[in-house]
Amino acid sequence: MNRRSAAWLFLTPAMLVLGIFFLLPVLAGFGLSLTDYDLYALADIHNLRFVGLHNYWELLHRPLFWAALGHTLYFVIVGVPLSIMVSLGAALLLNSPLTRFKPFFRTALFAPVVTTVVAVAVIWRYLFNTKYGIVNFVLAHAGLHPIDWLGDPHWAMPMIILFAVWKNFGYNMIILLAGLQAIPLDLYEAARIDGATDLRQFRHITLPMLGPTLLLVGILTVSGYFQLFAEPYVITEGGPLQSTVSVLYLMYDQGFTWWNLGMASAVAFLLFLIMFAVTALMWRTGESSGKPA
Amino acid sequence: MRIGRSMAIAVGAILLLAGCASRRDDRLTLEFWTIGREGEAVTKLLPQFESEHPDIRVVVQQIPLKAAHQKLLTAYAGGSMPDITQLGNTWIPELAALHALEPLQQRVDRSQDIRESDYFQNIWATNRIDGVLYGIPWYVDTRLLFYRVDLLRQAGFDAPPQDWAQWQRQMDAIRAKSGGKRRGVLLPTNEYEQLQSLALQQPDPMLRDGGRYGNFESAGFKRALVFYVGLFKRGDAPPLTNVQVSNPWDEFGRGAFVFYLSGPWNIGEFRKRLPATQQADWSTAPLPGPSGPGASNAGGSSLVILRSSQHKDAAWKLIEFLSRPTMQRRFYELLGDLPPRRSAWDNKVLKDDPKLHAFREQLERVKPTPLVPEWEQIATEMQQIAARAIAGQLTVDQAAAQIDARTDVILAKRRWVMERQGDPGQ
Numbered sequence: 001m002n003r004r005s006a007a008w009l010f011l012t013p014a015m016l017v018l019g020i021f022f023l024l025p026v027l028a029g030f031g032l033s034l035t036d037y038d039l040y041a042l043a044d045i046h047n048l049r050f051v052g053l054h055n056y057w058e059l060l061h062r063p064l065f066w067a068a069l070g071h072t073l074y075f076v077i078v079g080v081p082l083s084i085m086v087s088l089g090a091a092l093l094l095n096s097p098l099t100r101f102k103p104f105f106r107t108a109l110f111a112p113v114v115t116t117v118v119a120v121a122v123i124w125r126y127l128f129n130t131k132y133g134i135v136n137f138v139l140a141h142a143g144l145h146p147i148d149w150l151g152d153p154h155w156a157m158p159m160i161i162l163f164a165v166w167k168n169f170g171y172n173m174i175i176l177l178a179g180l181q182a183i184p185l186d187l188y189e190a191a192r193i194d195g196a197t198d199l200r201q202f203r204h205i206t207l208p209m210l211g212p213t214l215l216l217v218g219i220l221t222v223s224g225y226f227q228l229f230a231e232p233y234v235i236t237e238g239g240p241l242q243s244t245v246s247v248l249y250l251m252y253d254q255g256f257t258w259w260n261l262g263m264a265s266a267v268a269f270l271l272f273l274i275m276f277a278v279t280a281l282m283w284r285t286g287e288s289s290g291k292p293a
Numbered sequence: 294m295r296i297g298r299s300m301a302i303a304v305g306a307i308l309l310l311a312g313c314a315s316r317r318d319d320r321l322t323l324e325f326w327t328i329g330r331e332g333e334a335v336t337k338l339l340p341q342f343e344s345e346h347p348d349i350r351v352v353v354q355q356i357p358l359k360a361a362h363q364k365l366l367t368a369y370a371g372g373s374m375p376d377i378t379q380l381g382n383t384w385i386p387e388l389a390a391l392h393a394l395e396p397l398q399q400r401v402d403r404s405q406d407i408r409e410s411d412y413f414q415n416i417w418a419t420n421r422i423d424g425v426l427y428g429i430p431w432y433v434d435t436r437l438l439f440y441r442v443d444l445l446r447q448a449g450f451d452a453p454p455q456d457w458a459q460w461q462r463q464m465d466a467i468r469a470k471s472g473g474k475r476r477g478v479l480l481p482t483n484e485y486e487q488l489q490s491l492a493l494q495q496p497d498p499m500l501r502d503g504g505r506y507g508n509f510e511s512a513g514f515k516r517a518l519v520f521y522v523g524l525f526k527r528g529d530a531p532p533l534t535n536v537q538v539s540n541p542w543d544e545f546g547r548g549a550f551v552f553y554l555s556g557p558w559n560i561g562e563f564r565k566r567l568p569a570t571q572q573a574d575w576s577t578a579p580l581p582g583p584s585g586p587g588a589s590n591a592g593g594s595s596l597v598i599l600r601s602s603q604h605k606d607a608a609w610k611l612i613e614f615l616s617r618p619t620m621q622r623r624f625y626e627l628l629g630d631l632p633p634r635r636s637a638w639d640n641k642v643l644k645d646d647p648k649l650h651a652f653r654e655q656l657e658r659v660k661p662t663p664l665v666p667e668w669e670q671i672a673t674e675m676q677q678i679a680a681r682a683i684a685g686q687l688t689v690d691q692a693a694a695q696i697d698a699r700t701d702v703i704l705a706k707r708r709w710v711m712e713r714q715g716d717p718g719q
């Protein structure tokens with residue numbers, strides 16, 4: 001047995017698992033998206049029609065799809081940088097030699113990640129209640145007008161973003177903390193001897209050394225945030241005026257509420273393509289900008 | 294040695310268990326799914342059924358309302374349906390389209406207990422799809438007005454409104470008296486039932502040509518939509534979703550609004566949640582119509598037998614048992630669910646309850662929503678578009694045209710299937 005076939009032999013189990021649990025469902029999903037599988041087809045398979053790209057055509061002509069895509073992009077573009085900045089800030093604070101009670105803070109900051117979305121969402125709905133919520137109470141004391149968080153289409157998404165950032169930043173914080181701890185301390189020592197300020201140390205040592213970790217965290221977060229669903233589902237139910245309907249929410253509605261599985265598969269496939277393109281682009285730019293350094 | 298002994302114990306235990314199981318198995322097991330709160334109450338009625346029918350054992354599975362629709366369709370796809378289930382009557386067309394339900398007319402014809410004439414006519418009608426009877430009404434649900442008697446009197450009115458014009462005058466007075474602080478009515482903008490009820494009061498049906506196309510640009514629907522949107526425009530109804538009003542009962546008690554368009558379950562809620570001193574301050578009234586008392590929706594749940602069931606006769610016995618007027622009254626006492634049979638209403642508990650009078654009256658004036666599988670999706674999208682009209686993004690004409698356009702897209706497959714089957718429709 002030569003090296004080549006040995007390599008293939010070792011790869012086979014992984015390829016099999018990937019093929020059965022990833023490639024096959026993706027292909028089946030694509031196949032389904034070319035049909036009009038729905039309630040009538042479930043009743044009688046003769047009611048199933050092959051419709052080619054009609055589902056995609058209909059989707060691209062539906063304002064709600066574009067609105068949902070817009071809401072999702074809004075969530076990703078604002079939410080991901082915000083989330084990573086908060087994670088990085090928390091990780092830096094936790095990594096600082098001045099911080100006391102580190103294990104306590106580490107646990108406390110990580111706690112939102114392990115809470116249940118539904119339970120926490122109920123509390124957030126109360127916090128952000130327009131009339132009785134504590135958030136508007138605080139705003140009023142600061143002399144600001146109360147905000148109709150759940151009722152104003154312009155404010156519902158920012159609230160969802162705040163919720164998602166709070167809920168998720170702990171996870172990235174732990175990864176970034178590990179990255180920070182891996183940076184050799186003598187680099188900072190040398191920089192201090194050269195008279196570098198804290199800010200310059202951060203820019204020229206911490207950030208470049210953290211580069212690969214940040215890229216990983218970025219890609220994970222982007223692909224996670226593209227799949228926005230649970231937050232609007234439990235907090236706003238897609239409202240007000242459908243301003244928090246995301247692409248995945250649209251898919252859920254089509255597929256599991258109305259049982260239009262053909263259409264839902266088309267939505268899922270479009271989302272897959274978009275996510276694939278975005279993360280591939282991130283990977284490319286991340287790699288090429290990482291090389292010269 | 295030790296392994297051998299524990300093996301022997303295990304084998305013995307299995308034999309023992311098998312013995313137990315086989316002894317219980319000579320009774321026939323009926324699987325019964327319930328949706329929402331009904332499951333808990335029905336378990337209190339079942340011991341009597343099981344003692345009357347010692348050969349039948351009923352296993353109740355309670356399904357939460359939010360998961361029910363999905364669970365039913367998944368169970369159908371997976372071939373794991375129960376023998377008998379509770380089914381919201383707006384879901385009957387969907388399961389009938391799947392050929393999942395057993396036709397019941399012959400059993401009704403032979404039955405001593407279940408007589409069609411005793412049931413509220415239009416509630417019964419929701420169970421008949423294309424002429425075939427698929428369900429027996431279990432309890433009814435319709436939307437009408439809950440109102441604050443004291444606040445209405447303060448505004449100068451002794452009786453609840455009979456028609457839209459009176460209703461509007463009362464709300465105008467309430468608005469004027471309170472300087473706009475007190476609202477006339479609460480209509481959560483993400484619930485379609487309220488607009489649906491106003492639309493059902495119109496002579497024009499919401500779908501036309503046997504449920505092939507939308508009919509939302511009809512004069513009737515536009516009249517309902519103008520009235521509905523107008524309530525928000527004039528400030529009579531606050532443009533809030535039910536996500537924002539997390540506790541409508543408290544708000545009603547505080548007098549934030551005078552009318553609340555809602556269903557029978559809120560009788561129990563208001564009795565429970567408002568203090569005893571306030572119980573005389575609220576009442577119910579039939580839904581006012583465009584000219585005189587109007588119709589409302591014929592909602593509720595039915596009992597259906599699944600076509601896949603092996604125990605249809607036993608399932609029918611359970612339906613007959615639960616349909617007895619005495620059982621329906623006990624069901625009302627346990628849960629507050631209103632009986633669908635007139636004879637069940639002929640007794641003190643229901644007759645002498647002043648808060649129920651409006652429901653008894655309204656039930657003679659209910660109308661089914663269009664009996665097509667897609668109705669819930671159409672109604673949901675109707676409401677989403679209506680909410681944009683409330684927000685001022687669309688005029689009433691634009692909204693009606695959009696609802697029609699979306700409805701025609703949603704019904705496209707239905708049209709194709711009907712054409713293929715050569716079905717002339719209803």
